Amino acid sequence: MIQGFIFDMDGTMVDNMMVHHRAWQRKLARLGLHLSLEAVKESIHGINEEIVERLFGNRFSPAERRQVAAEKEAEYRAIFLPDLKLVNGLGAFLRAAHAQGIPMGIGTAAPPENVQFVLDHLQLHELFGAVIDARMVQKGKPDPEVFLYVARQLGLPPQNCLVFEDSPTGAEAARRAGMPAVILTTTHRPEEFDRFGHILQMAPDFSAWQPADFISLSPAGKTATPE
Numbered sequence: 001m002i003q004g005f006i007f008d009m010d011g012t013m014v015d016n017m018m019v020h021h022r023a024w025q026r027k028l029a030r031l032g033l034h035l036s037l038e039a040v041k042e043s044i045h046g047i048n049e050e051i052v053e054r055l056f057g058n059r060f061s062p063a064e065r066r067q068v069a070a071e072k073e074a075e076y077r078a079i080f081l082p083d084l085k086l087v088n089g090l091g092a093f094l095r096a097a098h099a100q101g102i103p104m105g106i107g108t109a110a111p112p113e114n115v116q117f118v119l120d121h122l123q124l125h126e127l128f129g130a131v132i133d134a135r136m137v138q139k140g141k142p143d144p145e146v147f148l149y150v151a152r153q154l155g156l157p158p159q160n161c162l163v164f165e166d167s168p169t170g171a172e173a174a175r176r177a178g179m180p181a182v183i184l185t186t187t188h189r190p191e192e193f194d195r196f197g198h199i200l201q202m203a204p205d206f207s208a209w210q211p212a213d214f215i216s217l218s219p220a221g222k223t224a225t226p227e
Contacts, residue, residue, distance in 0.1 A: 003160040004103035006150045011166035011187040023076040045169045046140035089206030097211040098127045105130035105150035109140050141169045144177035
């Protein structure tokens with residue numbers, strides 16, 4: 001039985017991935033790497049320092065990679081603040097789940113500054129029993145570490161946690177964690193998830209969903225029969 005919810009943040013809770021892509025495109029261009037937005041979309045995933053290392057190899061030291069990442073994130077927050085809001089329907093979904101006592105956590109590749117940026121401005125802190133960001137794990141998605149960490153913090157077995165994600169990389173992390181997933185199609189096309197067998201539903205936002213729609217499901221996606 002699904003007993004708790006784990007949310008990715010970027011692209012899942014807030015529809016901000018194109019803002020991230022534009023901020024990365026500008027920052028990379030200043031570093032001499034000129035990529036189209038489509039190329040950025042394909043190559044930018046995971047923890048920021050891992051992204052810089054993947055794109056530039058050993059050009060930057062660990063400290064320099066952290067600086068590049070920090071500058072990019074500051075630009076992202078400045079661009080996004082005027083438009084910061086939850087994905088349609090998510091506010092009501094979170095409030096309903098919280099009122100029903102459903103454990104909820106966040107497992108994100110975002111740095112802590114960006115996580116607090118969202119939680120502070122949208123006043124969401126009290127809704128989540130666990131918030132795990134990029135600096136609290138050793139490996140980024142598709143490694144399952146972040147989701148498994150959230151599950152431990154919530155006191156739930158992995159198979160009883162439902163992950164809300166927007167990317168194939170995040171869906172793969174949920175699969176490796178042994179968790180079913182629901183996909184928000186804010187960033188990627190539905191056909192990009194065809195290879196996954198653990199996805200229960202897809203939708204562009206949360207407006208058609210209620211927490212009970214998922215709590216009554218087994219991890220296999222079938223309505224559970226009460227014992």
